[in-house]
Amino acid sequence: MHYNIDPSALVNIPCPSCGEKTAVSVATIETSPRLRCEACGAMYAINARKVMDKLQAAQEQAELERRRRGV
Numbered sequence: 001m002h003y004n005i006d007p008s009a010l011v012n013i014p015c016p017s018c019g020e021k022t023a024v025s026v027a028t029i030e031t032s033p034r035l036r037c038e039a040c041g042a043m044y045a046i047n048a049r050k051v052m053d054k055l056q057a058a059q060e061q062a063e064l065e066r067r068r069r070g071v
C-alpha cells in the first residue's frame with residue numbers, strides 16, 4: 001500500500017502504559033521502531049501499518065472536506 005503522506009510530518013504516539021505522547025516522524029514510523037517512553041521508561045513497539053492506516057484515513061477525510069467546500 002502506498003501512503004501519500006509527508007514523511008517529515010510528526011505524529012504523536014501515546015505510550016500504552018501511561019499515555020504520554022511522543023512525537024515521531026512518519027519516516028521513522030514506517031520502520032516500525034521501538035520507542036522508550038520518556039515519562040515512564042516503558043518500551044513499546046509502533047505498529048506502523050495501524051498508525052499509517054489511521055493517518056491515511058484522516059488525510060482522505062480532510063481531502064473530502066476540502067473538495068466539498070470547493071464546490
Ligand SMILES: [Zn+2]
Binds near residue numbers: 041
Ligand atoms: Zn509511558
